Amino acid sequence: MTDTATPVTVDGSGAPPARRRFLAWVSLGLASLAAAAVGVPVIGLLVAPLARPVGDRWHPVGPASRFRIGETVKVTFADTQSTPWSGRTAATAAWLRRVSDTEFTAFSLNCTHLGCPVRWVAGAKLFMCPCHGGVFYEDGAVAAGPPQRALTRYPVRVSQGTVQIQTSGLPIT
Amino acid sequence: MAGSRLGTWLDDRTGIGALVRRLLDHPVPPRVGWRYVLGSATLVAFLLQVATGIALATLYVPSTADAYQSLQYITHDAAFGRALRGLHYFGASAMMILIGAHLARVFLTGSYKFPREVNWLSGVLLLFLTTLMAFTGQLLRWDQDGVWSEVVAAEQAGRVPGIGRAIAHFLLAGDRIGGPTLTRSFAFHVFFIPALIFAGVGLHIYLVLRTGVSEPPEVSAPADPRTYRPWYTRLLEREGRPFWPSAAWRDLLFATVVLATVIVLAWVVGPAPLGKPPDPTLVDASPRPDWYFLWYYALLATVPHWLESLTMVLAPVIAIIVLLALPFVAGRGSRHLRDRPWAPVIVLVIVGGVAWFAYEGGRAPWSPRFGADPIAAAVVGTTAGPVSDGAQLFHDKGCEYCHMIAGTGGVRGPDLTHVARRLDRAQLVSRVLGGGGDMPAYAGTLTDAELQSLIAFLESRR
CATH class of the missing domain: 2.102.10.10 (Rieske [2Fe-2S] iron-sulphur domain)
Known part of the structure; x- marks a missing residue:
């Protein structure tokens, strides 16, 4: 086994690990953003009754x-x-x-x-x-x-x- | 031959045939007997609920204004409506009983131990979700009991320190019972919780196939992470037999018996009767939960005041924590009952306790008997004079709601059939006027003449 100065393991796409890490984070970030964009109105509708002002007549x-x-x-x-x-x-x-x-x-x-x-x-x-x-x-x-x-x-x-x-x-x- | 060629083609493109064969042929340990049929029967009960639930949802109107009428229509007019409601009702009961029995069996055979801890955890999740289904389902009946069950649930949630009010308003979808209350319960009952159950069942079955069915403890090796897996693999190689049909026939036969029982009950007994309409101004209500929550209802009437909020808030949390912690606390060692003699004792105590409280809940001795008839003249012994007047007062003043005389009346307080044998006049007067224990004081309610008549009546009870 020989140590190389730059331990670049290259996968099929040829992308270096740093780039793959970056792509993974971007993908997860986008997915989280999309989930939040959908989740806010869904959760918001469910918890809205808690915030509704009570106007008793x-x-x-x-x-x-x-x-x-x-x-x-x-x-x-x-x-x-x-x-x-x-x-x-x-x-x-x-x-x-x-x-x-x-x-x-x-x-x-x-x-x-x-x-x-x-x-x-x-x-x-x-x-x-x-x-x-x-x-x-x-x-x-x-x-x-x-x-x-x-x-x-x-x-x-x-x-x-x-x-x-x-x-x-x-x-x- | 065309069919077979289509099958070959489909199998080649999808691999489904191979998958199904793997599921059917997976080896199960020897001597897996009738004890192992409870999980699959629970699943069959769930599928019955899905099928009947979908059918009911095609007619049920989830609006507070119309739900009650739509249920009347389903029960009395729709083709098979009554039968479907009956199937859904007894299917729910079957699912609750079977999931409880399955849990007890897994506990008794120690099957929650290594390497099946997560099987157990997913089962606990499914038990919790099934309980939520039972509760939300009862609300959807949206008769008087449905409305008041919702109120009681909100009040119980309100006992949680700090966020209780928020949880209560979340359940009610507002600060009172209203239009959004029912639609919220409906959406949870038919979409959200079933989706979680499907996911939980998927995980549960995947894990059963991955870890293999636990072998009966008679042939068992101790659950030791170093040796168990190779030992189990060898056991299956040596004595394992394919699930289909060596074990599956028992599952199918038992599930058929369960289904047949549910069908007979649905046709013969019919669905849970619809109570009075969901009108919150009708105070002639005696709200009771469905049978699977009667034990809890009784528990809340029985615990002392200082324990009450703890029972409502902390006890369910502790129960869930204990169930979740079990495979981590006792996840290794022998699975045989010989080495776990306390296991059947625990199961018996829990089953006995639940049964006893459920029985008490059905009797509800703490509830006033509002409809009690006046004491019969034959029992009173006279139809005129102070004793007769007193007997009438005994009824009119509500004494009879809580006290029984010669078999008529409530059972909240002591039976007064022979009260004059135990208490003299002064003691009787003192009890009536001052109350005490769980009896209201009647000092401000009775005129002197009324008191004299009432005491005369009680003194004649020898």
Whole structure:
């Protein structure tokens, strides 16, 4: 075996190693660029919902005179953020309680344990969750079961005799 | 003869014939028996899902407005629609059971050891992807359970520290259930995850052919990197037999039995029933996951509060890490159960635990029984007076949702059929008013007269 001064091993193309290395890097670079050019809009579309500004509106749910003091009722209204193809899922609801002549409280339907819809059991004056048995008092405080937090409240106001609720997205607890 | 000439020409230009012959003739070790049919049956179940899934996708409308109606149409009107939904539903169940059984078998025969570590890793990946398919598939049913499963999944993801909210909104495709929620689950269920499964299956089969089927531990040599490969090669030369048909007949027979079972169940039992419509304002819901997630649902109702977020976030991560680490921690040495007596114990504990939690999940003793009928007059013993009034209150105030009397009512709290034998009047009053444990306090809910009647009723329960 003889050592040559320039250990140029030449492949079929006759290109020296430095040139092959350069070509390899250019090829990989171009491929990465192309992948990124396609990947940005694909990934961008998927993560866009994370950045979407949440503009929550006030939803009218009925004249104040319809609600009796001490009663808790379900109010339903259309979600203004829904898409045209949302169908029935565009409907949303809250538990509305008239505490006094002027004071209303609105609770999210979602149990603070894992989000299942709590039911108002009027006789017991309790909210009960069908999933894992969470129970809340009429003021939303935890009464029993796995939940650790009171029911999420929505802001309520009475404007020109109409009760309005400001909802936000699913409360992630 | 024209056919044979065409075949020769095609084989000459493509080499496919040679490839197929190599696949069919690859030698398998001796005494490879019925234990080795689970992987191929899982693959057959997957192919069944692909075929039935494509058929269903030709009618299913992945929009939150119309998905439910399109499923009603598929189930009740479309030709073979009900059968196809049934096949897809029981096919999913078969795939979950078979992939779990295959995993257990590979663990028990120590087949994850050298030189088949990456076979195991690709199998763990496929298990993870299959679980994702089961979950997203359940959502696509887009009835009430589908909607609330999506909500519960988002809430669970929300427990991840720091990025929980972001993951939840990624799953929901927004900050609430809406139009984009279903299309996202649909795209993952029919395009993204199946593409990964195809790739994973390809890798898995390639590796099985490359490393060879693991020999049953009775004839096994210890998995020693220095000696195993030459030993295995000699074993195949000496006693190996071609896969087709010496081993393949068992795979085909078992897969046929699996398919036949799925077909019979699909026709006789039918698909998972569609629940109420996907209307988030309908609060008369009792969301339950499909059977393969019931054990997890039960686990979340059972663990103490302080363990809850850990169970939701850390436990799945730990489970995946343990599975991935296994071939690196225990990748060598004897594969025989005689030298690994803990292996069947681990499998039994896991299978037993999952079965027990799944049973509890089906019973859901922690859930209030909203539909409980009032206590029968015969049980109450009277139709007038405070005892009778109390019995009515026991129903109206929701006591009965959680407490059973003479077989009627919930099982969340203690059975009160004979409560007066254990508790005196003062104790009863104290429990009702003050609550405690997992019982709400009724102090602000009952008038004095109501309390007297309720206590009178409970005191009559001897």
